[in-house]
Amino acid sequence: MTALSDVSFSVRPGEVLGLIGPNGSGKTTLFECLGGVLPLDAGSLVHEGRPMSDRARASTLFYLPDAIVPWPAQTVRWAIDFTLGFFNGRHHLREEVVDRLDIHPLLDATIGSLSKGQRKRALLAIGLLMPQPLLLADEPFDGLDLRQSRDVAQTLRSYASAGRTMFLSIHQIKDAARVCDRFVLLSGGSIRGEGTLDELASLAATRGASPTGDLEEVFLALT
Amino acid sequence: MRSPEPSGGNAKHANAAKQDQVFVFAGFAGLAFKPFVWLLRKEYRELVASRAWWVLLVAMGPLVGVTFISAVRTYGEASGLNGTAIGVGEAFSPLVGIWAPTFSACEVAAVFLLPFVAIRLVSGDRQSGALRIEMQHPMPAVARITAKAIVLLGGWLVASLAPLAAVALWKSYGGSVFAPELMTVAFGHVLNAGLTIALASAAAAVTEHPSTAAILTLSVTVGTWILNFVAAVQGGIWERVAGYTPPAMIAQFQHGLIRLDVVLIALALVAAGLAGAAIWLRLGVAVHRRVQESFALAACAVLVIIAASAVSPSWDLSENRMNSFPEPDERALASIRAPLGIEVHLAPEDPRRADLDRKAIAKLRRVMPAVHVRYVSATSIGLFEQSAPHYGEIWYELGGKKEMSRATTAESALETIYDLAGVTPPVENEDEMFRGHPLAVAPKGAAAVFYAIWPAAIVVGAFFIRRAHI
Numbered sequence: 001m002t003a004l005s006d007v008s009f010s011v012r013p014g015e016v017l018g019l020i021g022p023n024g025s026g027k028t029t030l031f032e033c034l035g036g037v038l039p040l041d042a043g044s045l046v047h048e049g050r051p052m053s054d055r056a057r058a059s060t061l062f063y064l065p066d067a068i069v070p071w072p073a074q075t076v077r078w079a080i081d082f083t084l085g086f087f088n089g090r091h092h093l094r095e096e097v098v099d100r101l102d103i104h105p106l107l108d109a110t111i112g113s114l115s116k117g118q119r120k121r122a123l124l125a126i127g128l129l130m131p132q133p134l135l136l137a138d139e140p141f142d143g144l145d146l147r148q149s150r151d152v153a154q155t156l157r158s159y160a161s162a163g164r165t166m167f168l169s170i171h172q173i174k175d176a177a178r179v180c181d182r183f184v185l186l187s188g189g190s191i192r193g194e195g196t197l198d199e200l201a202s203l204a205a206t207r208g209a210s211p212t213g214d215l216e217e218v219f220l221a222l223t
Numbered sequence: 224m225r226s227p228e229p230s231g232g233n234a235k236h237a238n239a240a241k242q243d244q245v246f247v248f249a250g251f252a253g254l255a256f257k258p259f260v261w262l263l264r265k266e267y268r269e270l271v272a273s274r275a276w277w278v279l280l281v282a283m284g285p286l287v288g289v290t291f292i293s294a295v296r297t298y299g300e301a302s303g304l305n306g307t308a309i310g311v312g313e314a315f316s317p318l319v320g321i322w323a324p325t326f327s328a329c330e331v332a333a334v335f336l337l338p339f340v341a342i343r344l345v346s347g348d349r350q351s352g353a354l355r356i357e358m359q360h361p362m363p364a365v366a367r368i369t370a371k372a373i374v375l376l377g378g379w380l381v382a383s384l385a386p387l388a389a390v391a392l393w394k395s396y397g398g399s400v401f402a403p404e405l406m407t408v409a410f411g412h413v414l415n416a417g418l419t420i421a422l423a424s425a426a427a428a429v430t431e432h433p434s435t436a437a438i439l440t441l442s443v444t445v446g447t448w449i450l451n452f453v454a455a456v457q458g459g460i461w462e463r464v465a466g467y468t469p470p471a472m473i474a475q476f477q478h479g480l481i482r483l484d485v486v487l488i489a490l491a492l493v494a495a496g497l498a499g500a501a502i503w504l505r506l507g508v509a510v511h512r513r514v515q516e517s518f519a520l521a522a523c524a525v526l527v528i529i530a531a532s533a534v535s536p537s538w539d540l541s542e543n544r545m546n547s548f549p550e551p552d553e554r555a556l557a558s559i560r561a562p563l564g565i566e567v568h569l570a571p572e573d574p575r576r577a578d579l580d581r582k583a584i585a586k587l588r589r590v591m592p593a594v595h596v597r598y599v600s601a602t603s604i605g606l607f608e609q610s611a612p613h614y615g616e617i618w619y620e621l622g623g624k625k626e627m628s629r630a631t632t633a634e635s636a637l638e639t640i641y642d643l644a645g646v647t648p649p650v651e652n653e654d655e656m657f658r659g660h661p662l663a664v665a666p667k668g669a670a671a672v673f674y675a676i677w678p679a680a681i682v683v684g685a686f687f688i689r690r691a692h693i
Contacts, residue, residue: 032355035355035359036358036359036507037355037358037359037506037507038506038507039506039507039508039509039510039512041509054361054507055361058359058360058361059361062359063355063359064356065352065355065356067352068351068352068353068355068356069351069352070348070351070352070353070356071265071269071351071353072351073268073269073272073273074265074268074269074272078268082261082264082265083356085257085258085261086258086261086262086265086357086360087258087359087360088257088258126356
């Protein structure tokens with residue numbers, strides 16, 4: 001079975017790129033391949049015109065998986081300290097990230113005891129504190145309520161505007177529309193479109209979609 | 224991101240370049256070392272958080288208690304009140320009487336408890352998803368598995384405090400402690416723990432689920448038992464291979480014998496197990512490539528093991544020299560340069576063969592430069608061969624001369640060899656004879672230490688240490 005084929009797209013520095021696609025379209029597989037935690041049969045990552053080595057990849061991007069409960073017996077505080085120390089992360093942002101994601105009350109709780117949304121915020125904090133310039137986050141809004149989703153989206157956007165590049169896998173179209181600058185549409189293991197909402201709307205219009213500029217309509221037309 | 228380089232003269236540039244180099248070097252060294260320290264700290268915390276380890280610690284008390292109390296009682300009964308040990312010195316050696324049975328608790332724990340601690344530590348990361356985060360660090364997988372192995376070995380050493388408590392109790396009873404033989408036994412069990420850790424780590428890395436890893440680990444352990452059984456029945460190459468299984472290896476250490484080939488092979492197996500685990504923890508590498516690497520690793524390990532099996536140095540660290548002939552005999556035997564051939568007409572399961580192996584052949588191999596042993600038997604048990612014309616004969620061949628004996632004692636073997644070599648048997652030195660250390664005492668306080676104080680201390684320790692870390 002081929003999970004992904006003919007997948008080619010680009011990520012631009014400082015942007016928030018959204019990977020959207022229906023369930024089973026291969027979003028997580030793509031992220032795992034990019035993050036180096038799943039083997040690639042073929043293909044390569046190219047940075048500034050040159051294929052990236054494993055070491056270069058490790059220093060360029062950090063992949064934050066979805067649905068994981070890492071170090072369940074350890075506290076959030078320790079997990080943050082550990083990842084900061086282990087990856088030599090952005091120590092200077094520690095307090096700021098903890099504040100912005102509102103995880104102060106969770107710092108002394110064990111990761112295994114957190115709810116899905118709390119865990120997601122704790123892991124996002126870890127992702128934001130990592131030193132790599134590109135953050136790949138799988139389903140960053142999964143498990144968050146509406147208010148938290150908005151806050152997290154705002155936080156991600158603010159770090160992107162400060163120069164951090166974000167590549168987010170999102171299955172909720174509304175969340176994607178709120179936070180992303182550009183989109184990569186993935187369906188059936190292949191890319192169905194890449195660009196800004198306007199660019200994708202134009203592409204969808206060529207396939208008979210109404211030119212409303214609504215991401216949901218575009219998504220349905222292209223996938 | 225780097226700030227723009229300040230402008231300046233050539234000297235300033237050279238200085239900056241030099242500083243950069245120093246920074247890069249220091250940064251590289253720091254980066255290579257610091258993450259490993261973080262990983263060690265993390266593995267330590269994971270071990271402390273693991274209930275499996277605390278269960279192992281609690282269980283060590285009663286396990287050691289049962290074996291130690293029983294050994295001291297038996298030793299005391301055999302010693303008798305004011306008994307002398309002349310002529311039965313070996314029976315009153317604490318090595319055989321106390322340390323071998325007491326430390327056998329470590330063997331039980333290493334087989335049935337330690338694998339679960341190791342599997343928990345290795346599989347836990349995979350199950351929780353932590354591995355997918357940690358493996359994004361460019362650190363080699365070997366370093367990651369080494370960190371786990373170091374912490375697991377540390378955890379095992381903490382568990383080994385239970386037999387050390389037995390040593391302290393034995394001392395308090397007035398018992399004799401000969402440090403070299405005690406260290407040998409302890410070293411054998413540490414090596415065995417290393418083998419268990421490596422095997423369990425490899426199993427946990429290869430399999431998707433901890434329960435599968437546990438089954439795989441126990442299957443390998445049972446496999447070594449089967450190998451020992453086959454060796455006992457079939458003899459030959461099986462016997463040689465079985466000599467390197469953990470139970471056989473431990474038996475040698477328990478007799479105060481350190482064989483370099485055994486140590487090297489055990490270390491090779493530990494390294495191979497950990498390297499195998501490292502290969503399979505690289506989830507980002509295609510499975511077919513990991514399989515190829517595993518075969519290459521296995522081939523390398525086999526080559527190293529074959530090479531190590533040819534290494535002959537060994538050291539008898541037992542106080543009663545139970546693995547050696549008396550020193551005058553060893554000197555006399557070492558002076559015989561001609562190869563010694565021994566043809567043994569005894570079946571593998573015949574107890575006389577084991578007797579001959581242990582009392583004479585193993586000791587001969589340690590001192591003579593070339594000993595070639597050939598076993599001849601038509602059956603494995605020898606029961607129906609007793610009436611066969613040559614059954615029971617032991618032929619010694621040296622310098623073109625042959626002589627037959629039916630006795631399986633060391634004395635008989637030495638007498639025959641001296642006769643063939645034309646060497647005058649050395650005079651036995653009565654003063655150097657091991658007289659034993661009889662001790663007729665009851666294991667006072669041992670039950671309280673191992674059945675109450677030890678488990679209670681572990682439970683209290685678990686409460687406070689876990690609370691401090693979590």
